[in-house]
Amino acid sequence: xxxxxxxxxxxxxxxxxxxxxxxxxxxxxxxxxxxxxxxxxxxxxxxxxxxxxxxxxxxxxxxxxxxxxxxxxxxxxxxxxxxxxxxxxxxxxxxxxxxxxxxxxxxxxxxxxxxxxxxxxxxxxxxxxxxxxxxxxxxxxxxxxxxxxxxxxxxxxxxxxxxxxxxxxxxxxxxxxxxxxxxxxxxxxxxxxxxxxxxxxxxxxxxxxxxxxxxxxxxxxxxxxxxxxxxxxxxxxxxxxxxxxxxxxxxxxxxxxxxxxxxxxxxxxxxxxxxxxxxxxxxxxxxxxxxxxxxxxxxxxxxxxxxxxxxxxxxxxxxxxxxxxxxxxxxxxxxxxx
Numbered sequence: 001x002x003x004x005x006x007x008x009x010x011x012x013x014x015x016x017x018x019x020x021x022x023x024x025x026x027x028x029x030x031x032x033x034x035x036x037x038x039x040x041x042x043x044x045x046x047x048x049x050x051x052x053x054x055x056x057x058x059x060x061x062x063x064x065x066x067x068x069x070x071x072x073x074x075x076x077x078x079x080x081x082x083x084x085x086x087x088x089x090x091x092x093x094x095x096x097x098x099x100x101x102x103x104x105x106x107x108x109x110x111x112x113x114x115x116x117x118x119x120x121x122x123x124x125x126x127x128x129x130x131x132x133x134x135x136x137x138x139x140x141x142x143x144x145x146x147x148x149x150x151x152x153x154x155x156x157x158x159x160x161x162x163x164x165x166x167x168x169x170x171x172x173x174x175x176x177x178x179x180x181x182x183x184x185x186x187x188x189x190x191x192x193x194x195x196x197x198x199x200x201x202x203x204x205x206x207x208x209x210x211x212x213x214x215x216x217x218x219x220x221x222x223x224x225x226x227x228x229x230x231x232x233x234x235x236x237x238x239x240x241x242x243x244x245x246x247x248x249x250x251x252x253x254x255x256x257x258x259x260x261x262x263x264x265x266x267x268x269x270x271x272x273x274x275x276x277x278x279x280x281x282x283x284x285x286x287x288x289x290x291x292x293x294x295x296x297x298x299x300x301x302x303x304x305x306x307x308x309x310x311x312x313x314x315x316x317x318x319x320x321x322x323x324x325x326x327x328x329x330x331x332x333x334x335x336x337x338x
Contacts, residue, residue, distance in 0.1 A: 001095040001296055003033045005049065008066040009040030009073070009105035013126045013138025014276030015284035016066040019100050022288030023122075024052045030296060035092060040101070041108060042073040044085045047092065061281060064141075064274045066100075075108060085112060096295040098288075100124050102136075103319045106303060110316035113301040120291045121303030121316050124284075126271060129173035129323045132314040133305035137287065140279040142169065142271040143179040149267055150184025150216060157214035163205055163254055163262040167247025169271050170220035172323045176271065177220035178330055182337060189334050190219040190250065193326040201250075202257050204338055209260055219250050286311050 006023055008016050020036070027034045034052040037043035050056070050068075060067055075081030088094070096118040099109045102125035113119045123130045128139035146168045153164040166186075168176045174191025181189030187208035188201050201217070208215040223246050251264035276284065287304040290311045294302065302313040 001032060003035060003093050004096045004098065004292070004295060005035040005037050005092070005094045006052070006068065006098045007037035007040050007043060007100070008068050008070045008124075009099065009101040009108075010070060011072075011102070011126070011272060012065045012070050013124055013272055014064045014141035014274060015124060015137025015280035016100055017060040017063045018276060018281045018284030019122050019124070019137070019288035019291075020052070020067065021057050021061050022285040023098055023292040024057050024288075026289045026292040027296070028054065032296065035094065036068045039069040039071040040073055040105065041075050041085070042071040043068075044088050045073065045075060045078065045081060047088050049092065061285070062275050064272075064276060072104065074104065076111065082112065082115065086115070086117065089117060096120070096300065098122060098291050098295060100288075102127070103130060103323070106130070106316055106319045109303075110301075110319060113316055118295065118298075118300040119316070120295045120300055122287045122291050123303055123305065123319075126176065127170055127173055128175040129171075129325065130319060131321055131324045132303070132318040133307065133324075135279075135283065135306050137276065137280040137283040138272075139175060141274065141277045142176050143183070144277055145271050145274065146176055146180035146218075146267060147183040149265070149270075150180055150186060150218065153265060154184070154214070154216055157216060158212075160261070161209075161213045163209060163215045163217065163251070163258070163260050165217045165219060165247050165251040165254065165262065165264040167219050167221055167264065167266040169267070171222040173325045174220040174222070175326060177218050178326050178334065181218040181334060184216065184218070185337055186216045186218045188215075188217045188338055190217070190223045191326055191331075192220055192222045192224070194331050194334070196223065196225065198253065198257070202254065205254055205260070206258055209258075215260075217250065217254070219247050221246050225249055
C-alpha cells in the first residue's frame with residue numbers, strides 16, 4: 001500500500017481534525033502517502049485533494065471543524081457517481097480510503113465497499129445516533145455547549161422571572177437534548193423518543209415557575225409537533241429542520257396556555273463549532289489511528305466503534321439498520337428529575 005486518502009462528509013463536528021491527525025500520523029510513520037479529499041464525496045467526484053503531511057496537520061488537534069472541508073454530496077444521487085468514485089481511486093492511485101461521517105457518509109461507504117472499494121469508516125456525529133458504537137466524537141462537545149447554554153439561560157430566566165425554551169439539534173435521536181436536560185436540570189425536556197404531552201409540559205412549567213419564579217425547557221429540533229411544512233431537503237432526502245422553528249413554536253404555546261412571559265433560543269450550528277472537548281479529542285485520535293491501521297492491514301468494509309471504552313470493528317453495513325435512539329430507561333430518568 002503506497003497511497004491512502006481521507007475524507008470527511010456530512011455535518012462538521014469537533015473531533016474530525018484529531019481523527020485526521022491520528023490517521024495521517026500513523027500512515028506517515030509507515031511510509032504511506034496521504035491524500036486529503038476536499039469536501040467529502042464531492043472531492044471524490046471532482047478529484048479535488050491536498051497532500052497531508054507533518055506540516056499540514058501540525059496544529060489541528062485542538063481545532064474544531066475539519067481542515068478538509070465537508071459537504072452533503074451523495075454520489076448515488078448523481079448519474080454515474082459511483083463509477084466516478086471508482087475512477088478516482090484508479091486515477092489518483094488510491095489503495096484505500098478512510099471516510100469520517102455519519103449515517104449518510106457511512107451509508108455511501110458501505111455501498112461502495114460492497115462494490116469492491118477498500119474503505120474503512122470512522123463514525124462521527126454530534127447526534128450520537130449511530131448503531132454499533134456507544135459514543136461518536138462530536139457529541140460530547142455539542143452536549144457540553146448545550147448544557148452551558150441551559151445554565152446561561154437559567155440566569156436570565158431567574159432575573160426576569162421568565163420561562164426559557166432552548167432548542168438543540170437532534171433529528172432522529174434526542175441524545176443532545178437528553179444530556180442538556182439532565183445536566184442542566186431542566187424542568188421539562190422534549191426529545192423525539194418521548195411522546196408529546198402538552199398537559200404534562202404545561203403543568204411542569206407552571207409548577208416550576210410557581211416554586212422558583214422561572215422555568216427551563218429543552219427541546220430537540222426533531223420533535224414532531226404537527227405535520228412538517230418544510231420544503232428544503234438535501235441530497236440524502238433530509239429536511240432542513242431549522243425551518244421548522246420547534247423551539248419558538250413550543251415557547252408560543254407555553255405563553256398562550258400559561259400567560260407567562262416566555263422566550264426561546266436556538267443553538268443551531270453553535271453546537272457544531274469550537275474546539276473539541278478532551279473526550280472528543282481522544283476518541284477522534286484513537287479512531288483515526290485504528291482506522292488507518294486496519295486499512296493498511298487490509299481489514300476493510302468495517303468502521304471503528306467504541307464499546308466499553310475499547311475501539312472495535314463493526315461492519316459498515318450496520319448504519320443501514322437504523323438509528324441508535326434514546327431508550328425508555330433514559331426517558332424515565334428524565335421524569336425523575338423533572
